[in-house]
Amino acid sequence: MDDFGLWDFRSDEEKALCSRFMSDGYVIEKANQKHLDIVKKFIYDAANEFIFKKKIAVNSKQYHLEEFHTFMDGPESNDLRLSVINNISRNIKFNHHYYLAAQKIIYQLCGNELAMQKRIGLSINFPHNKNDVLPMHADTWNGVSPYELNIWTPLVNCTNSMCLYILKKDTYLKLREDKSLLKLNTDDMYEKVKDNLTWITIKYGDVLAFDQSIPHGFALNQENSSHWSLNCRFKGLHTPYWDKKLGEYFMPITLKTCTRVGIDYKHPAN
Ligand SMILES: [Fe+2]
Numbered sequence: 001m002d003d004f005g006l007w008d009f010r011s012d013e014e015k016a017l018c019s020r021f022m023s024d025g026y027v028i029e030k031a032n033q034k035h036l037d038i039v040k041k042f043i044y045d046a047a048n049e050f051i052f053k054k055k056i057a058v059n060s061k062q063y064h065l066e067e068f069h070t071f072m073d074g075p076e077s078n079d080l081r082l083s084v085i086n087n088i089s090r091n092i093k094f095n096h097h098y099y100l101a102a103q104k105i106i107y108q109l110c111g112n113e114l115a116m117q118k119r120i121g122l123s124i125n126f127p128h129n130k131n132d133v134l135p136m137h138a139d140t141w142n143g144v145s146p147y148e149l150n151i152w153t154p155l156v157n158c159t160n161s162m163c164l165y166i167l168k169k170d171t172y173l174k175l176r177e178d179k180s181l182l183k184l185n186t187d188d189m190y191e192k193v194k195d196n197l198t199w200i201t202i203k204y205g206d207v208l209a210f211d212q213s214i215p216h217g218f219a220l221n222q223e224n225s226s227h228w229s230l231n232c233r234f235k236g237l238h239t240p241y242w243d244k245k246l247g248e249y250f251m252p253i254t255l256k257t258c259t260r261v262g263i264d265y266k267h268p269a270n
Helices: 012-025 033-053 065-070 076-089 092-101 103-109 170-176 186-197 257-264
Strands: 026-030 114-117 122-126 134-137 149-154 166-169 197-199 206-209 216-218 227-234 251-252
Touching: 026 103, 033 065, 033 076, 033 092, 033 227, 065 092, 065 166, 076 122, 076 251, 092 114, 092 149, 092 170, 103 122, 103 149, 103 206, 103 227, 103 251, 170 186, 186 197, 186 251
Parallel strands: none
Antiparallel strands: 026 206, 114 227, 114 251, 122 227, 134 216, 149 206, 149 227, 166 197, 166 216
């Protein structure tokens, strides 16, 4: 998109961030640590509740999210994931802390009058568990609005095959132009572009904001740690909605005064 020259009043800091996001398809920034730690505690407590309910024997009193594969089988990871999601979805405070943990980057990339995904997503990827692989896809291929910003938050340090991968933007733009990408199944697509992926190394304490219209996914985790990450979409409240509707999938979280006035407005003639 062309910029608007002299009419672009954004700060230099915001322009630089935007330029990184537009060229790489993602940026990494520091999270607000206080709120991130609360988010992680919610997840840890919900995971412990699952362990307790299922009477799973753990090997020590103090264990970390990275170690869950040491006392659970691979096939149980999806039950654990669903149980934790159901648990955290009952508490809007979780959404609030998630938003506050990434507020700075969301404001810079999306604005401050926002809609937020109601049910935050969780990925758990146990070592060598094929069921936890997320095939390459772009969310916009399935009815997701390109106006959304995906805020992806690791709860453990992610290196090598524990990382989310994203297709390099220049490769994506070339493939998009020759229209070959969507003719391939996900395995063939991965084979075709596997040398043009960025594996996004990120540590706990940072947040990743990425453009989910660029193909991305998770490969088989070949490290010795369990992968845990959260993902949640934010969008400018007044931007177009596709399949995921306001009031259902998205909730308005920072409705501004002028919008409230506009919603309540009645012309005297009516
Ligand atoms: Fe996705």
